[in-house]
Amino acid sequence: MMSEKRYQISPIELVQWAEPLFGFGVGKATGFSEKTIASYEAAAGIRLPAALRDYYRACGKASLNCALHEIFVPDKKANPFKKRLTFSYDHIDEDLEIFSQPGEEDYPELAKIRALPRERWGEVTDNYLLFWCENQGCWYAGIEAEDLTQPDPPVYYNDQDDMYSWAPFSNSVQSFLLDIMLQNLEEGNYPDEFEDPVEIQKVLSEGSVDFQRLCEAYPFPGGRFCHTCLDTETNTLYVYGEEAEGRPAYLKVFKPDEEE
Template sequence: MFVIMHYLQIIRKLYNLPEDANQGYSETEIAALENRLKIQLPAALRQYYLTIGKNRMVNDSFNRLTSLGEIGFSEDDHLVFYEENQAVVLWGIEKADLGLPDPPVYGTYDSARKEWFTDADTTEHFLLSMAWWNGALGGLTYTAFTDLEEDLTPERIALVTANWQEQTGISNQLLRFFTNDYEDILVFTTEQNGQVNGIYIGTNREEKYNTIMSTLQMEWSYRIDRDE
């Protein structure tokens, strides 16, 4: 179950960000965007850009938050503000939903065909899921992943589910997130049938990383301490 805590606090805790650090865009920069597009950003997205919109480790270590200079509408009226690392997937908010404070976020593999899927029920959940996923994929200091058959046995997967709490209701993508205290993140990638096909982990704290390694005892396809 998702623990009630503001999503920006969760991101700050995982990335060990100071509460008073200025890592966002200015009100003037956001107002210029809103004037250019003749819109007002939803409160959740506006707050994110203001608070940590310029932090590259959170927003550009794998998938990428669109800069204010690039953000714009697709041909079918979705405000596109996030893109997959190879621009295969785009994410946006329907123009009709911009008046909502925390609207749903949709993704598309081909915006020209106007086929969008619901990625997250709220903007806050989407931004949190991206911060977690980016962290496990290199945004955090200590990372590892495995897609090895010997690591993905039911017994090994059960070690994760028994020792870390699943954070449900965050994303409709084929990702499952686990953490106990938001100081680390473990992510399952899955098939459509729910079968786990990869495990990714990330933390900024060496002691947390060592605990994950000693608890799971996996071979790992990659781990940062072997790469150094």
């Protein structure tokens, strides 16, 4: 009897499978209650995009969310900072206060902001909802405020280590979550990795993985950067990356250590 294979698993499915096996907590992945999320949304005056909202509800509290790059979570009163959902304009507000102190001089972008009423700050930079950060704080990932009404909007990051310059990170929240959680999963868990095409096909064949199905794209924007197959019987995850500029095709195989 062949084991069950699930191809192109979602970020939620990935975390729900991986948390009990690779997480730092105990048991399955858990999320935030509808009450907590709704309270945050009411206090912030927004509604989270469906893709991000669903992720928070399903597995927002999973330990793997902080294994490397760290998630920001909803606060019932929408208080900013301290690993909570925070808008980039909140950081700018803080800078305005800090640089108002004696001896502190505005840097150019902040000087432009200070000369404008808040409703015109968009002339200098857009406002982003920050929901994840690099493990050393080198960058934040955010969704442009105007895109929050989209179900699965693109994700940006501050590419100059400030709150004024932003560049595309991912074409959708789901592709971002998949990318980040695969990175987090690899932190401290070392998958078997293959780059030789013959060896890749051999490993897939031994695992009865259908290569054609494995190469299918994810159904969301940006879903061609990698492909997955989860063998639920052997608890083996196959992650295939197509050849890209400066990088050969690869296969990573995640499997929990066997108990002695």
